[in-house]
Amino acid sequence: MNLRLVELTKRFFSKHGSILAVNDVNLEIDSGEFFVLLGPSGCGKSTMLNLIAGLEKPTRGEIWFDETLVASASRRVFLPPKERNVAMVFQSYALYPHLTVFENIAFPLRIRRTKEQLIKESVQRVASMLAISELLDRKPAGLSGGQRQRVAIARAIVRKPNIFLLDEPLSNLDAQLRASTRGELKNLQRNLGVTTIYVTHDQIEAMGLGDRIAVLKDGRIVQIGTPDELYENPVNPFVAKFIGSPPMNLFKASINYDKGSFFITVGNKKIKLPDNKAERIMSLKSKDCLIGIRPEHIYINPSGAEETLKGKITSIEPLGKDVLLHISIGENKFTAITPKMRFEEYEIVNVGFDPERIHVFEIQD
Amino acid sequence: MIEEKFKSVIIWIGCVLLVVFCLTPFLYMILISLSSSPDFLTKLGQIEFSFKNYYSVLSSKSLHFIDYLRNSLIISAASAFFCVIIAGLGAYSITRLALPGKMLILFFVLAVSMFPQISLVGYLFKFMSSIGWINTYFALIFPYVAWILPLSLWILVSYFAQIPRDLDKAALIDGCTGWQILRKVIFPVAAPGIFSVSLLSFIFAFNEFMFALMLTIDYHSRTIPVGIALFQGLHGEIPWGNIMAGSAIAVIPVVLLTIIFQSYIIQGLTRGSIKG
Numbered sequence: 080m081n082l083r084l085v086e087l088t089k090r091f092f093s094k095h096g097s098i099l100a101v102n103d104v105n106l107e108i109d110s111g112e113f114f115v116l117l118g119p120s121g122c123g124k125s126t127m128l129n130l131i132a133g134l135e136k137p138t139r140g141e142i143w144f145d146e147t148l149v150a151s152a153s154r155r156v157f158l159p160p161k162e163r164n165v166a167m168v169f170q171s172y173a174l175y176p177h178l179t180v181f182e183n184i185a186f187p188l189r190i191r192r193t194k195e196q197l198i199k200e201s202v203q204r205v206a207s208m209l210a211i212s213e214l215l216d217r218k219p220a221g222l223s224g225g226q227r228q229r230v231a232i233a234r235a236i237v238r239k240p241n242i243f244l245l246d247e248p249l250s251n252l253d254a255q256l257r258a259s260t261r262g263e264l265k266n267l268q269r270n271l272g273v274t275t276i277y278v279t280h281d282q283i284e285a286m287g288l289g290d291r292i293a294v295l296k297d298g299r300i301v302q303i304g305t306p307d308e309l310y311e312n313p314v315n316p317f318v319a320k321f322i323g324s325p326p327m328n329l330f331k332a333s334i335n336y337d338k339g340s341f342f343i344t345v346g347n348k349k350i351k352l353p354d355n356k357a358e359r360i361m362s363l364k365s366k367d368c369l370i371g372i373r374p375e376h377i378y379i380n381p382s383g384a385e386e387t388l389k390g391k392i393t394s395i396e397p398l399g400k401d402v403l404l405h406i407s408i409g410e411n412k413f414t415a416i417t418p419k420m421r422f423e424e425y426e427i428v429n430v431g432f433d434p435e436r437i438h439v440f441e442i443q444d
Numbered sequence: 445m446i447e448e449k450f451k452s453v454i455i456w457i458g459c460v461l462l463v464v465f466c467l468t469p470f471l472y473m474i475l476i477s478l479s480s481s482p483d484f485l486t487k488l489g490q491i492e493f494s495f496k497n498y499y500s501v502l503s504s505k506s507l508h509f510i511d512y513l514r515n516s517l518i519i520s521a522a523s524a525f526f527c528v529i530i531a532g533l534g535a536y537s538i539t540r541l542a543l544p545g546k547m548l549i550l551f552f553v554l555a556v557s558m559f560p561q562i563s564l565v566g567y568l569f570k571f572m573s574s575i576g577w578i579n580t581y582f583a584l585i586f587p588y589v590a591w592i593l594p595l596s597l598w599i600l601v602s603y604f605a606q607i608p609r610d611l612d613k614a615a616l617i618d619g620c621t622g623w624q625i626l627r628k629v630i631f632p633v634a635a636p637g638i639f640s641v642s643l644l645s646f647i648f649a650f651n652e653f654m655f656a657l658m659l660t661i662d663y664h665s666r667t668i669p670v671g672i673a674l675f676q677g678l679h680g681e682i683p684w685g686n687i688m689a690g691s692a693i694a695v696i697p698v699v700l701l702t703i704i705f706q707s708y709i710i711q712g713l714t715r716g717s718i719k720g
């Protein structure tokens with residue numbers, strides 16, 4: 080099912096004024112797509128899911144499922160969740176504590192008065208799909224976090240929903256379980272082919288799962304794109320910092336024009352920016368700008384002919400195969416990831432940039 | 445180690461004292477009821493055991509003990525039932541709806557419940573007479589429900605408020621209507637609260653004396669506490685044996701209910717529902 084959000088806005092009113100939790104969001108999600116909403120805590124991710132599910136009414140704007148208008152503030156249309164047939168996995172799992180695992184999974188079918196025989200088959204099918212067949216007689220209280228999470232997913236997929244909504248379903252799992260479940264979830268979604276919206280504040284999860292990602296900030300969409308697009312071409316420093324780990328190095332610089340090329344000055348060295356950045360640079364409002372370079376695109380003691388700067392290592396963090404170096408060049412501090420070698424603190428090293436990998440951003444306040 | 449032992453000894457002594465203190469009158473009641481020549485302060489050594497008091501209470505037509513017992517059970521059960529339904533609906537709306545000033549409603553309800561019973565009974569009598577309900581079950585059920593409702597509402601509000609809102613949302617997504625959420629999720633999850641309220645209302649209605657004394661006339665609607673109290677009027681002297689035997693029998697339903705429900709009441713509420 081194809082999902083379209085048009086100028087979707089949600090304003091919450093409270094004693095202390097009002098909050099724009101979702102602000103003028105326009106979005107189209109294709110049928111069968113795995114779409115990720117990524118953003119920091121409080122940026123309105125859960126609110127957006129609730130709007131789509133029909134748990135909240137939009138203040139403004141419209142929501143379309145294929146050609147069906149399911150919510151519109153101006154036309155006073157609002158279909159309750161029951162009629163939208165969406166399935167949701169909650170941030171908190173929200174299992175029914177008084178029911179066994181079997182009855183938890185069967186619950187949506189029972190409400191729809193499905194035949195007993197069919198209920199039994201469906202529950203057993205999803206239970207074996209999620210490897211929880213042995214747990215069917217237990218109550219949620221007797222399950223581990225990972226098992227509860229599987230039950231919550233099973234309850235969501237036991238009927239064929241139009242849209243599958245997942246609100247940070249992995250946030251309560253330990254790192255190992257999270258990684259393995261991530262893979263399973265992706266496979267599951269591929270097999271079911273159901274349009275999926277996945278909310279997370281973890282960029283690694285977003286990059287690993289999403290066909291496309293929307294980065295949110297303060298209720299607005301900052302950028303939509305495939306994981307690669309967001310990584311290669313972030314539109315602003317917020318996205319640049321949010322995507323990638325460790326985050327991109329950002330520093331202020333001023334751009335100079337000299338003999339047909341653009342230059343920035345780092346330390347006391349001039350670095351030529353590639354010509355294909357010219358258009359971008361011309362569009363800047365001032366010559367002062369933010370320059371970004373990812374830690375993995377900084378080379379330490381490079382062997383080639385690249386221009387290098389002198390930098391001092393201020394601290395060293397081993398990451399197994401690689402090592403994360405904190406380096407200061409003049410005023411500026413950088414992080415760099417480089418294959419493991421012997422480094423000493425306060426050692427002076429040659430630092431090379433790949434100019435092609437440099438990002439140029441407008442300075443924001 | 446010694447400190448631990450000391451602590452547990454203290455706790456034991458406390459428990460034993462408490463139990464002895466509470467149960468002595470009860471045991472005394474049972475003893476007297478089993479005595480063949482009962483008197484108010486019989487010396488324990490002089491008791492000759494017999495079941496004749498029980499026999500007379502249960503078989504004597506003029507005492508109407510069986511009628512009182514039946515009235516009491518019906519009235520108490522009905523009061524508990526209506527109380528749970530009404531308090532349940534009230535608590536659901538107070539905890540789940542965006543009502544302005546819900547705390548005000550709660551405190552108003554609590555304030556109303558603080559009138560002493562005696563201040564209402566005169567008016568209640570007039571009211572019940574005028575609508576012709578004196579000496580019917582309804583004459584007692586209505587005031588009992590009204591009387592126990594504020595406490596029930598407060599108890600259920602505190603239980604319902606503990607149930608995470610995500611459960612409501614999950615039920616909505618799974619296709620429930622508002623009624624179904626209440627019936628299939630909220631009530632069962634809050635079962636300990638529901639049982640507590642049922643039990644409390646039942647016990648209150650079962651033990652209540654003043655309303656029952658004023659609003660009933662004879663065995664058609666009179667309840668056990670009043671019935672037992674009026675045993676004496678029938679015979680001139682105070683029939684201690686019958687009174688004690690009647691009281692002992694009257695305790696049975698309440699004790700049974702408590703034993704049946706207590707395991708539900710102490711169960712955890714939402715264990716395992718949400719993460720953490």
Ligand SMILES: Nc1ncnc2c1ncn2[C@@H]1O[C@H](COP(=O)(O)OP(=O)(O)OP(=O)(O)O)[C@@H](O)[C@H]1O
Pocket residue numbers: 091092093098099100118119120121122123124125126127280
């Ligand atoms: N029912 C509500 N009433 C008032 N304000 C609300 C309500 N629900 C959410 N908000 C506010 O709207 C904003 C967005 O909340 P939301 O729960 O959507 O954030 P989120 O992105 O899901 O955050 P998290 O990652 O912490 O779950 C927050 O500022 C929050 O305080």
Ligand SMILES: [Mg+2]
Pocket residue numbers: 124125126170246
């Ligand atoms: Mg959230």
